Amino acid sequence: MATSDDARAGGSKDLEQLDGLVIPPFSRRGFVMTSLMTGLTLATTRVEAQAIRTDETGIVAGEVRIPVGDGPMPAYRAMPQGPGPFPIVLVVEEIFGVHDYIKDICRRLAKAGYTAVAPELFARQGDVSKMTDVQEIVREVVSKTPDAQVMGDLDATAAWAAAEAKGDAGKLGITGWCRGGRTVWLYAAHSANLKAGVAWYGNFGGNRTGIQPKTAADVIPEIRAPILGLYGAADTGIPVADVEKAREAAKAAGKTVDIVIFPDAPHGFHADYRPSYRKGPAEEGWGRMLAWFRDHGVA
Known part of the structure; x- marks a missing residue:
């Protein structure tokens, strides 16, 4: 979903309400994006001094193509050097696509x-690498991307990682930011192979549509893997009350869910290329994520 920080980049403070817009019937157009963007998204502010750049020493990294039912899907892969196998983590983008932040x-x-x-x-729905308006991204791309398509693409990515990227299919995790955080909750309800997930400020609400029929809150009773949720108390797009309701719903359903709310942290507090970045919560959240994966079979 788009949130307060995303909205400021595109000139609207209400974009969080656009999640799940009713749209015309989806028409498959093939892949609009056949390769990944370079640099950072054009649709938000870059803060040059704080953007993190991780080198490739000791790892193998670069763009790849993942075969799915209707063609090759562009993706970014990074893995340690060596024989493997290595545990797999699916990394789910924000609304801005797989840009340099996600690659890092x-x-x-x-x-x-x-x-x-x-x-x-989002490769079938539009080329987000060329879009500068957040509202356009949400309206023309995000709201037109079927959840079932996303679940299938993630399954295909996991299978590809095990077959082609020295991944261990028995140690599968997922993490995602903003819209990707919502996807983490949905994938945990979808996949029987997932060991653990970490959702960074994923929205629990939004309208339901024919291609996006359930919210993250809807699927909490159905999740099959332990989930760590990382949220900010100052996130104006995701009220703390909604986060607490999710916590209670998970408890009532007997699910293994831990939700951490960082005081004073806004939406996008991990996004080091944006003004929303908060070093303390970002680093603590990262450490908690790695510990969660270790403790729940993704290591």
Whole structure:
């Protein structure tokens, strides 16, 4: 979803309400994006001094193509050097696509010992690398991307990582930011193979549509893997009350869910290329994520 920081980049403070817009029937157009973007998204502010750049020493990293039913899907893969197999982490983008921030996250995970793969899940719906308006991205791309398509693409990515990127299919994790955080909750309800997930400020609400029929809150009783949720108390797009409701819903359903709310942290507090970045919560959240994966079979 788009949130307050995302909205400021595109000139609207209400974009969080656009999640799950009713749209015309989806028409498959093939892949609009056949390769990943270079640099950072054009749709938000870059803060040059704080953007992190992880080198490739000791790892193998670069763009790849993942075969799916209707063609090759562009993705970014980073993994340690060596024979493997390595535990797999699916990395799910924000609304901005697989840009340099998401690629760097993959390299950070590779340095920690994982095969990390970030598929371009919006590649069929539009070319977000050329879009400067957040509202356009949400309206024309995000809201037109079927959840079932996303789940299938993530399954294909996991299978590809095990077959082609020295990944261990028995040690599968997922993490995602913003819209990707929502996807983490949905994938945990979808996949029987997932060992653990970490959702960074993923929205629990939004309208339901024919191609996006359930919210993250809807699927909490159905999740099959332990989930760590990392949220900010100052996130104006995701009220703390909604986060607490999710915590209670998971407890009532008997699910293994831990939710951490960082005081004073806004939406996007991990996004080091944006003004929303908060070093303390970002680093603590990263450490908690790695510990969660270790403790729940993704290591």
